[in-house]
Amino acid sequence: MIQLNVNGxxxxxxxxxxxxxxxxxxxxxxxxGTKYSCGEALCGACTVLVDGSPMRSCVVPVSAVxxxxxxxxxxxxxxxxxxxxxxxxxxxxxxxxxYCQSGQIMSAVALLSQNRKPSDADIDNAMSGNLCRCATYVxxxxxxxxxxxxxx
Amino acid sequence: xxxxxNLSRRRFLQGSAGLTLGFFLPGLxxxxxxxxxKAGEGAIGPIHFEPNAFxxxxxxxxxxxxxxxxxxxxxxxxxxxxxxxxxxxxxxxxVRIEGAPADAKRYNNLFWGPAQGTGGSTAMANSWEQxxxxxAAGRAMLVGAAAQQWGVPAAEITVRDGVxxxxxxxxxxxxxxxxxxxxxxxxxxxxxxxxxKDFRLIGKQAKxxxxxxxxxxxxxxxxxxxxPGMLVAVVAHPPRFGATVKSFDAGRAxxxxxxxxxxxxxxxxxxxxxxTWSAKKGRDALSVSWDESHAFRLGxxxxxxxxxxxxxxxxxxxxxxxxxDQAFGKAAKVxxxxxxxxxxxxxxxEPMNCVIRLGDGRCEVWNGEQMQTGDQHALAGLFGxxxxxVTIHMLYAGGSFGRRASSQSDYVLEAAQIVKAINGKAxxxxxxxxxDDMRAGYYRPLFHHALEAALDGDGNLTGWRHRxxxxxxxxxxxxxxxxxxxxxxxxxxxxxxxxPYAIPNLKVDLHTPNDIPVPVLWWRxxxxxxxxxxxxxxxxxxxxxxxxxxxALRLELLAQHPRHAGVLxxxxxxxxxxxxxxxxxxxxxxxxxxxVHESFNTFVAEVAEVxxxxxxxxxVDRMVCAVDCGIAIxxxxxxAQVEGAVGFALSAALHGEITxxxxxVEQGNFDGYPPLRIHEMPVVEVHIVPSSAAPTGIGxxxxxxxxxxVANAIAAATGKHLTRLPFNSAELAA
Numbered sequence: 001m002i003q004l005n006v007n008g009x010x011x012x013x014x015x016x017x018x019x020x021x022x023x024x025x026x027x028x029x030x031x032x033g034t035k036y037s038c039g040e041a042l043c044g045a046c047t048v049l050v051d052g053s054p055m056r057s058c059v060v061p062v063s064a065v066x067x068x069x070x071x072x073x074x075x076x077x078x079x080x081x082x083x084x085x086x087x088x089x090x091x092x093x094x095x096x097x098x099y100c101q102s103g104q105i106m107s108a109v110a111l112l113s114q115n116r117k118p119s120d121a122d123i124d125n126a127m128s129g130n131l132c133r134c135a136t137y138v139x140x141x142x143x144x145x146x147x148x149x150x151x152x
Numbered sequence: 153x154x155x156x157x158n159l160s161r162r163r164f165l166q167g168s169a170g171l172t173l174g175f176f177l178p179g180l181x182x183x184x185x186x187x188x189x190k191a192g193e194g195a196i197g198p199i200h201f202e203p204n205a206f207x208x209x210x211x212x213x214x215x216x217x218x219x220x221x222x223x224x225x226x227x228x229x230x231x232x233x234x235x236x237x238x239x240x241x242x243x244x245x246x247v248r249i250e251g252a253p254a255d256a257k258r259y260n261n262l263f264w265g266p267a268q269g270t271g272g273s274t275a276m277a278n279s280w281e282q283x284x285x286x287x288a289a290g291r292a293m294l295v296g297a298a299a300q301q302w303g304v305p306a307a308e309i310t311v312r313d314g315v316x317x318x319x320x321x322x323x324x325x326x327x328x329x330x331x332x333x334x335x336x337x338x339x340x341x342x343x344x345x346x347x348x349k350d351f352r353l354i355g356k357q358a359k360x361x362x363x364x365x366x367x368x369x370x371x372x373x374x375x376x377x378x379x380p381g382m383l384v385a386v387v388a389h390p391p392r393f394g395a396t397v398k399s400f401d402a403g404r405a406x407x408x409x410x411x412x413x414x415x416x417x418x419x420x421x422x423x424x425x426x427x428t429w430s431a432k433k434g435r436d437a438l439s440v441s442w443d444e445s446h447a448f449r450l451g452x453x454x455x456x457x458x459x460x461x462x463x464x465x466x467x468x469x470x471x472x473x474x475x476x477d478q479a480f481g482k483a484a485k486v487x488x489x490x491x492x493x494x495x496x497x498x499x500x501x502e503p504m505n506c507v508i509r510l511g512d513g514r515c516e517v518w519n520g521e522q523m524q525t526g527d528q529h530a531l532a533g534l535f536g537x538x539x540x541x542v543t544i545h546m547l548y549a550g551g552s553f554g555r556r557a558s559s560q561s562d563y564v565l566e567a568a569q570i571v572k573a574i575n576g577k578a579x580x581x582x583x584x585x586x587x588d589d590m591r592a593g594y595y596r597p598l599f600h601h602a603l604e605a606a607l608d609g610d611g612n613l614t615g616w617r618h619r620x621x622x623x624x625x626x627x628x629x630x631x632x633x634x635x636x637x638x639x640x641x642x643x644x645x646x647x648x649x650x651x652p653y654a655i656p657n658l659k660v661d662l663h664t665p666n667d668i669p670v671p672v673l674w675w676r677x678x679x680x681x682x683x684x685x686x687x688x689x690x691x692x693x694x695x696x697x698x699x700x701x702x703x704a705l706r707l708e709l710l711a712q713h714p715r716h717a718g719v720l721x722x723x724x725x726x727x728x729x730x731x732x733x734x735x736x737x738x739x740x741x742x743x744x745x746x747x748v749h750e751s752f753n754t755f756v757a758e759v760a761e762v763x764x765x766x767x768x769x770x771x772v773d774r775m776v777c778a779v780d781c782g783i784a785i786x787x788x789x790x791x792a793q794v795e796g797a798v799g800f801a802l803s804a805a806l807h808g809e810i811t812x813x814x815x816x817v818e819q820g821n822f823d824g825y826p827p828l829r830i831h832e833m834p835v836v837e838v839h840i841v842p843s844s845a846a847p848t849g850i851g852x853x854x855x856x857x858x859x860x861x862v863a864n865a866i867a868a869a870t871g872k873h874l875t876r877l878p879f880n881s882a883e884l885a886a
Contacts, residue, residue, distance in 0.1 A: 016409060016429075023429035027384075032376035033369015035550070036428070037501045038586045042822040045501055073369035090363045093788060096796055097225030098366030099501040099550025105367060124831035131822060133501045133551045134225045135799020137833035139792070 273849020502550025
C-alpha cells in the first residue's frame, strides 16, 4: 500500500510502486481531469503540482511522491491563483478540444506562483513543455497576462 | 470536400423544405444524457416540451440543444446552439448542449445525404437553416401556448431571453412555465425566420459552452470512461503495414499483476487488464512473432522516387480549360518547380481510443464519435446486429483533425474485435499509447507536385500545368462513389483543379498510385493542405519572373472572384503590405509573404512576417489573416479557429514529417514528430469580412494559406523558394 496526499485527502492505494502517478490518479482515484497523451514527459497534458511545483505525472512513479502534497486540476480552484487562472481561461475562451488544458492550467498556476508578473519570455520558458495541438497558444499567453493582472 | 457538398446540395434543399420532426425515444435520450458533460450526469429536470429532434425545454427553464455534430475543439456545440437559441429567443444562460445519439434518420449531415457525421467543415453550413427552423418552431409553439393560456392574439406576444410576454395585459411567463402547454400545440408548418438585423446571439459574442468543464477537469472524453467491470486493452500492433501475427507467447504478459486476458485479433495481440498501466506493462512484456511475408517494405524516399518517375508521364486529366499544351509550345519563357509533401499524422492530443460494451442484443459505444453511420454499420456487420442495435454515446474528442472520422472505422473495429474475442464478457476500453496512434497510418498522403507556367513574349501568364502524384483518400471510403470521377479523386486535386486565377490555358492532371498500402485519410483541410502550398508559392515564383508584386498580380488574376479579392485586400491592408518591415538584428533577414485560398466555401488570405536567422532558423513573427465565411455565427470562435489553424499549419511546415524506412514508421512520439510549441507561435490577427451570405466552414479553411504565406515571406527574405516540406533550415543558412 502506498499513501498519497491528493488535493488534501490522504489515500491508501494498492498499486505497484512503479505505477506512474498519472495512472494512479486516473484509474485508481478516478481523478480523470489529468490526461494521458505521450507517456514520456514530452507534452505536459499530465501536469500536476507536487509541493507546488509542476511535474509530469506520466513519468513519476507513485513511490516517489508518497506523502508529498499533490494538487490536480480538480482542486486547482481551492487556491487563489488557481481560481484566477481558471477564470482568465474562461473569460478569454482559451479552450478548444480541451484535452491539454488541465496541464496548461497547472503549468500556468506554477508559473504565477513563482512569478506574479511574467513576461512573454517567462511564459515561453514555463509553458513550452505543454503542447496544444489545437494551438491555443495565443490565448494561453493572453490568459496568463490576464490572470497576472487580476492577481495584483 | 467542396464538391461533395455541391453534389448533396439538392438533397439538402429537399431536406430543409420542412422541419424534420423526430420521435422522442427514451432509450436514446438516456444514452445522449450520458454524453459530454460531467461524469455521471443525468438528464436535467422533467422533460415536457420537445418540439423537434434538436430542442428540449424543461419545466425548470433549461433549454437543451441536441448537437448532431462532434465537438472536437472547433466550437461546434456552441455554434449550433447559438443558431437555434437565437431563433428561439432563449436566454443563453439557460442553454445547454447534449450530443445526439447515432440516428441517421434524424441527425444526418444534410450535405452527406443519408449519413450522420462531422467533417469537411460542414457543421454550421448544413445546420444553418435546419436549426433556425427548429428554434423558430419551438418559439412559435411557446407563443401559441401563451396565446391560448392568456386568451390573447399570438401576434401581440413577444419573446425575449427565455420570457414570453404580452404587453397589453402585462402578462409574462418563462419557457419552463409554458413548456407543458407548448408541447400540446400543433407543430407549425409555416415558419417565419428572423430578419438577420434582429439576431441577438448570432454574430455577437456567445461564450463557449464547454469552457467551464474543460477548465476544471470535468469534461468527459473517451479516455475518461469507466464502466463497472470494464477491462482496459492495450494492443501489440505489427511493425509494418500488412504484417500479421504468426505466433505469440503470453506467458510474461499474464504474469503482470492486473492482466486478465491476452487475445489475438486481426490487428495484433490485445492485453486486457483491470487498469491501463497494467495493460501497457502486459503489452510490453508480450513476445510476438510477426508474419511479414506480405508486409510493405518501402521507405518514404523510395515512394517519392517512384512518384517522381510517374510525374514524368501524363496522368488522368482533372481539369482542362483552353489549350495549355499549345500555350507552352508558344511560350517565350517557362517557369518550373516541383514540390514534395510528406505523410503527416493527425496526432490529436487524445490518442485514439474507444469503449465498447456488448450485451442484451445490442452494442454500446463510447467514443469521440465523428462518423456515426459508418461506424454503426461496421460494428453491426461485425457483431451480426442491425445498425440501430448499435448505440453510440458521442463524447468530447480530444482533437481529431479528421482522424476520428475513420473511413475504415479502424480503431473502433479494433476495440470491437477485442470485445468479440472475449465473447463480450466485459466492457472494453481500447487505449492506444502515443506510439500506437502515431504508427497506425491514416496519414495525410505523401504527395509530389510538378508545376509549370508559360509566359508569352509580352510577359503575360498564358499557361499553367499542374501534375499531382499521391494516394487517394476517397478510394475505399464510403464517399468513393461520389468523390472519385473518372478515376480522379476530387480531394487529391481540390485547390488545384479549381485554381481561381484567370489563366487562359490551364491543365491539371493526376496520378493515383494504388500499390502503396499505407492507410491515408483526410487531415485538416484535406487536399488543400498541399495544393494551396504548391499553387500559392509557385504563383509567387511566377510573379517574381513577371516582375510583379504578389498582391497586385493576384488581384489582377482574381477579377472574377470578388470574395478571394476581398480577403486578399483586407489582409494586405491590415498587414501594411508594401510598407517596409522593421529590420531584424544583424545577420537576420526579414520578409513578408501572402497567400489566399478557398476551401470548404470559405475564403482566407494570410500575410506572414518572418525572420530568418543566420543559421537558417525560421521565426514566424506575425500572421495577419482575413476571413470570409459568410455570416460569422460566433466571431470570437472564428478568430480562435483561424489562430489555431495557423499553429496547426506551422507545425507541419516547420516540423511535420512521418517517414517510413523499410516500411517501418520512424516516428513514435512528440520527440520525433514535434507539434508547434508556444515559443514558436506567432502573433495572429484575424479580420472577418462582414457578410450576409449563409455561413460556411471555419474549422479547416485557416490552415491552407498559412504555410505558403510563410514560405513566400521566407523567399522575400532570402530569395530561396522552399519546395520541400517540412522546411529545411539548412537550405536557408546565410
